[in-house]
Amino acid sequence: TRSTRPQRLLKAVQKKAIKGDPQSVISTIDYFCRHSEWAMNVGDEKGAILDSVVCEVSPSTALELGTYCGYSAVRIARLLPPGTKLITLEFNPDYAAVARQIIEYSGLQDKICLVEGASGDLIPKMQELFGIKTLDFVFLDHWKDRYLPDIKLLEECQLLRKGSILLADNVICPGTPDYLEYVRNSPRYESKYFKSHLEYTKVEDGLEKSVFLG
Numbered sequence: 001t002r003s004t005r006p007q008r009l010l011k012a013v014q015k016k017a018i019k020g021d022p023q024s025v026i027s028t029i030d031y032f033c034r035h036s037e038w039a040m041n042v043g044d045e046k047g048a049i050l051d052s053v054v055c056e057v058s059p060s061t062a063l064e065l066g067t068y069c070g071y072s073a074v075r076i077a078r079l080l081p082p083g084t085k086l087i088t089l090e091f092n093p094d095y096a097a098v099a100r101q102i103i104e105y106s107g108l109q110d111k112i113c114l115v116e117g118a119s120g121d122l123i124p125k126m127q128e129l130f131g132i133k134t135l136d137f138v139f140l141d142h143w144k145d146r147y148l149p150d151i152k153l154l155e156e157c158q159l160l161r162k163g164s165i166l167l168a169d170n171v172i173c174p175g176t177p178d179y180l181e182y183v184r185n186s187p188r189y190e191s192k193y194f195k196s197h198l199e200y201t202k203v204e205d206g207l208e209k210s211v212f213l214g
């Protein structure tokens, strides 16, 4: 049967990228998605904003919701200080299988912990599963209608502390209206919009950065 898009993306990485070089894996995926087949990675333009927030926060504990092929996991993990880990949750086993191989190819497997499962099921188990107390940084890039319920879950599970940073992809396209309304109007968050474009297109999209105030 025909290969899937993630499998074709993985093949391009194995063929064109330099093993053990995260930047070359990132550039290869961006080239493939711009010139061969569009795919829902955060991309290079929004990826640069993601990079700057990760560098600013320099998190000791980081969580990503929605791994897909591992592009943003590689982007985030390549910037993490030694000894820190990114936990990334992926619901779709086929995506997870490709992401594991792309993460391994980039050489960042020791900095990334990929867990298969739904965010709603895994978030309540995070403290016991990973021995963490709170999260310094969360990148939301999974089902757009799960952003709001999942940050409420993070609050309830006491996984956020004063100063925890949430960065949400796709707040314009496909859009997360209920999430935006909540973080922009809740007294418990200070929110800021970073205008950009939907990956590899001219369509408007952006990232919302929200600081939990405790």
Ligand SMILES: Nc1ncnc2c1ncn2CCOCCNC(=O)c1cc(-c2ccc(F)cc2)cc(O)c1O
Pocket: 040, 041, 042, 065, 066, 067, 068, 089, 090, 091, 092, 117, 118, 119, 120, 141, 142, 143, 144, 146, 169, 170, 173, 174, 198, 199
């Ligand atoms: N652990 C978990 N728990 C729960 N759910 C989970 C999960 N892990 C994964 N999932 C499920 C879904 O994951 C993928 C979500 N991402 C997107 O859907 C997405 C779509 C577009 C897009 C598509 C078409 C257009 F025309 C325009 C834009 C762009 C993006 O940048 C996107 O990120």
Ligand SMILES: [Mg+2]
Pocket: 040, 041, 042, 141, 169, 170
């Ligand atoms: Mg996205």
